[in-house]
Amino acid sequence: MKNADSNSGRRDFLKTTSTALGAAIGAGFPAILSAQTVTNAIKVGVVGCGGRGSGAAAQALQADEYAELTAVAEVDQSHVERCLQNLKRNAKNGARVKVDPANQFIGLDAYQKVIDSGVDVVLLATPPGFRPTHLAACIAANKHVFCEKPVSTDAPGVRWVGETAAKAAEKKLSLVAGFCWRYSNMIQDTFAQVESGAIGRLVAYYATYYTNPVKPMPPASSRPAGMSDVEWQIRNWYNFVWLCGDSIVEQAVHSADKISWAMNDVAPASCVAVGGRTIPAEGGNIYDHFEVSYLYPNGARAFLANRQIVGCYNENSDYMLGTDGTCTIGRGPIPKIEGKVNWAYSGQKYDMYQREHDLLFDSIRKGKPMNDGKRMTTTTMLAIMGRMAAYTGKQVTWDEAVNSQEKLYPEQLAWDGKLDVPSLARPGVTKLV
Amino acid sequence: MWRLLAAFLAAAMLAAAGTDQQATGGNPDPAKERANVERIYARIQAQQRESARKPGAARVTIPNTTVSYDIVPVPAGEFEMGSAAGDTNQKDASQKDASRKKDEQPRHKVRVDAFWMQAREVTWDEYRLFMFDAQGAAANPKEALVDAVSRPTRPYVEMSFGMGIDGFPAISMTQHAANKYAEWLSAKLGEFYRLPTEAEWEYACRAGSATAYPFGDDPSKLVDYAWYSANSDGKYHQVGTKKPNQWGLYDMLGNVMEWTLDQYAPYKAAAESNPWIAAAQPYPHAVRGGSWNDPADMLRCAARVASDPSWKQQDPQLPKSIWYETDAQWLGFRLVRPVKIPGVDQMYRYWNSGVEDDQ
Numbered sequence: 003m004k005n006a007d008s009n010s011g012r013r014d015f016l017k018t019t020s021t022a023l024g025a026a027i028g029a030g031f032p033a034i035l036s037a038q039t040v041t042n043a044i045k046v047g048v049v050g051c052g053g054r055g056s057g058a059a060a061q062a063l064q065a066d067e068y069a070e071l072t073a074v075a076e077v078d079q080s081h082v083e084r085c086l087q088n089l090k091r092n093a094k095n096g097a098r099v100k101v102d103p104a105n106q107f108i109g110l111d112a113y114q115k116v117i118d119s120g121v122d123v124v125l126l127a128t129p130p131g132f133r134p135t136h137l138a139a140c141i142a143a144n145k146h147v148f149c150e151k152p153v154s155t156d157a158p159g160v161r162w163v164g165e166t167a168a169k170a171a172e173k174k175l176s177l178v179a180g181f182c183w184r185y186s187n188m189i190q191d192t193f194a195q196v197e198s199g200a201i202g203r204l205v206a207y208y209a210t211y212y213t214n215p216v217k218p219m220p221p222a223s224s225r226p227a228g229m230s231d232v233e234w235q236i237r238n239w240y241n242f243v244w245l246c247g248d249s250i251v252e253q254a255v256h257s258a259d260k261i262s263w264a265m266n267d268v269a270p271a272s273c274v275a276v277g278g279r280t281i282p283a284e285g286g287n288i289y290d291h292f293e294v295s296y297l298y299p300n301g302a303r304a305f306l307a308n309r310q311i312v313g314c315y316n317e318n319s320d321y322m323l324g325t326d327g328t329c330t331i332g333r334g335p336i337p338k339i340e341g342k343v344n345w346a347y348s349g350q351k352y353d354m355y356q357r358e359h360d361l362l363f364d365s366i367r368k369g370k371p372m373n374d375g376k377r378m379t380t381t382t383m384l385a386i387m388g389r390m391a392a393y394t395g396k397q398v399t400w401d402e403a404v405n406s407q408e409k410l411y412p413e414q415l416a417w418d419g420k421l422d423v424p425s426l427a428r429p430g431v432t433k434l435v
Numbered sequence: 436m437w438r439l440l441a442a443f444l445a446a447a448m449l450a451a452a453g454t455d456q457q458a459t460g461g462n463p464d465p466a467k468e469r470a471n472v473e474r475i476y477a478r479i480q481a482q483q484r485e486s487a488r489k490p491g492a493a494r495v496t497i498p499n500t501t502v503s504y505d506i507v508p509v510p511a512g513e514f515e516m517g518s519a520a521g522d523t524n525q526k527d528a529s530q531k532d533a534s535r536k537k538d539e540q541p542r543h544k545v546r547v548d549a550f551w552m553q554a555r556e557v558t559w560d561e562y563r564l565f566m567f568d569a570q571g572a573a574a575n576p577k578e579a580l581v582d583a584v585s586r587p588t589r590p591y592v593e594m595s596f597g598m599g600i601d602g603f604p605a606i607s608m609t610q611h612a613a614n615k616y617a618e619w620l621s622a623k624l625g626e627f628y629r630l631p632t633e634a635e636w637e638y639a640c641r642a643g644s645a646t647a648y649p650f651g652d653d654p655s656k657l658v659d660y661a662w663y664s665a666n667s668d669g670k671y672h673q674v675g676t677k678k679p680n681q682w683g684l685y686d687m688l689g690n691v692m693e694w695t696l697d698q699y700a701p702y703k704a705a706a707e708s709n710p711w712i713a714a715a716q717p718y719p720h721a722v723r724g725g726s727w728n729d730p731a732d733m734l735r736c737a738a739r740v741a742s743d744p745s746w747k748q749q750d751p752q753l754p755k756s757i758w759y760e761t762d763a764q765w766l767g768f769r770l771v772r773p774v775k776i777p778g779v780d781q782m783y784r785y786w787n788s789g790v791e792d793d794q
Binding site for chain 2: 053054056057058059060085088089182212213214216312315316317318319332333334335336338346353354355356
């Protein structure tokens with residue numbers, strides 16, 4: 003029933019090194035050794051202690067038996083309490099949750115305090131609008147990073163993340179992105195089939211992401227008296243473009259990532275899109291549906307459709323059409339290829355979220371940095387480009403998209419600050435900036 | 436191993452699932468739940484006085500809906516639970532996993548009281564009435580004791596994963612969710628339903644037989660009775676489309692595995708009467724019957740499966756949902772209606788395992 007231990011290699015490695023602490027450790031442990039020569043601990047900090055940040059922390063503790071959670075950043079102390087409580091309940095790893103009250107940082111600048119607290123690895127799991135800032139600070143301070151998807155909500159942010167990722171590579175820091183399907187052995191095997199020509203040349207990719215709403219905007223009447231604009235928006239982050247990037251960037255980006263994967267991470271030439279909002283935005287400014295058609299330089303097309311409306315047909319699937327067959331993911335539990343080649347995935351399936359952390363910590367231990375920078379920026383930009391085309395109603399080229407000057411992140415941001423919400427984008431009226 | 440490959444998809448997207456209710460467990464207010472069980476109990480008692488269900492098979496329509504299901508009577512009786520060493524169809528079984536045979540031993544005598552059992556696995560048609568308040572809300576008058584039963588969080592993704600809804604078995608629910616469905620259905624109908632105990636399940640599956648399968652020991656006949664790895668085409672099928680067993684129960688073997696009430700625990704040699712190992716910890720619970728994703732050997736009447744945290748590994752959040760086993764796309768359930776109605780304390784325990792919150 004249980005997964006076979008996918009880390010057995012790493013554990014053997016640890017065993018050997020722990021008996022040979024000292025001379026043998028040498029070049030293998032660059033970042034860690036300077037801080038921790040005795041306990042061999044890897045200190046982990048989490049920025050954003052919601053459900054996902056808590057989950058990532060649990061995976062980090064599971065990934066390495068010497069990983070310790072030592073610092074957290076949040077905007078709400080109650081999220082910290084709940085996160086730590088849940089992590090401590092884990093019988094195997096709970097004892098390595100060692101976050102003193104002095105290392106529980108609250109506020110918009112809390113991320114920097116976590117970074118400065120002496121951690122080795124930072125897990126970035128806030129709403130994505132903050133990601134470029136947080137990532138840059140981590141790499142500047144020589145921290146290894148697990149960076150949740152998406153990595154930005156606007157093009158300037160993507161460019162900044164690209165520069166930061168390059169610095170991480172120079173500094174030999176590990177940077178692993180939360181585009182989890184890249185770490186699913188089942189989906190890896192499926193894409194390996196496609197790459198090896200099982201469906202011939204890929205001519206079209208149709209990806210669906212029809213779901214229920216994620217975190218719908220509460221009625222304005224529920225806003226506590228005196229709560230600032232900034233706090234209200236951050237607490238309801240999913241409903242604001244500057245924070246979440248809209249549904250296509252925040253959620254359907256997983257499908258954009260698979261599209262990009264199938265296209266060998268080559269950027270599309272251009273795209274057109276439709277999108278809009280059919281149910282009241284309640285003070286938020288995101289759409290509830292998109293459909294994007296991407297044109298690739300080799301003539302292939304990719305279609306990305308998502309919707310977040312209650313009571314509609316839901317589906318999360320991938321359909322790849324090739325000259326010799328089709329590959330389908332998500333119609334039934336097992337990916338399938340039909341055509342000249344008939345294939346269905348068989349074999350064990352590992353926990354892809356755990357895998358991300360197993361590999362991250364292993365890379366840190368071995369001093370062999372990983373860097374997901376290129377594909378995480380390409381994928382995020384792919385989704386943002388689709389949003390731009392839907393918002394403006396224009397055809398958008400890749401060059402226009404990546405060079406966009408539209409900055410969504412506010413120039414001034416204070417927890418008690420005022421912050422106007424731009425109105426919902428209107429195709430034909432909203433300009434490409 | 437097979438069942439591991441089964442599941443997948445979607446969970447990247449469960450990112451929205453966390454709620455306060457999940458963080459505090461399935462039963463945040465035991466006193467309130469207890470009071471509601473008392474109300475449901477009173478309703479069941481009143482209904483029993485007015486019109487007790489007659490013996491025999493029946494079709495039951497869920498009130499104010501057009502959705503119905505069949506129940507068939509299972510007589511009180513005694514049977515040999517488990518398998519004797521060596522009768523586990525070794526020529527077909529893979530020798531590599533001997534442990535799953537040991538857990539079926541020692542074979543021991545068990546007596547069970549009479550009950551009705553749902554003839555088919557609970558379908559999405561039935562389960563979605565419970566999952567989605569709005570599903571036929573117009574036809575559902577507000578009833579305090581029904582509405583007080585805790586209900587699943589709205590799933591983020593489509594939970595059939597493209598395998599079908601109408602007439603297909605509901606899947607990927609936790610045992611807690613199945614227990615709450617039983618409570619909800621009992622409140623609606625004024626009749627007592629719960630998950631079967633592991634002993635009741637095997638007794639009903641055997642339907643009087645003592646062989647590996649209800650129809651004998653030859654797995655080649657399984658294709659007439661069950662959807663399993665050899666004929667399922669990698670997905671579940673509409674319930675009741677294969678032959679039933681001698682007592683009129685369909686898909687006890689294959690299609691989807693079925694939750695039981697019991698903690699998964701070693702057998703004892705002594706004879707037992709109406710055994711139930713109430714859960715003391717979230718894992719493992721006993722699950723029975725094998726699924727569309729399993730080989731013939733896993734579909735034997737005696738074969739047992741232990742629930743496992745990996746069944747919700749693709750929920751990226753902490754705490755994990757108490758309602759969904761996103762990776763267990765081969766897991767469902769059916770309910771029993773005991774002839775003898777238990778007291779209110781028992782009823783509470785059947786519907787509230789006390790170990791819902793498993794992270």
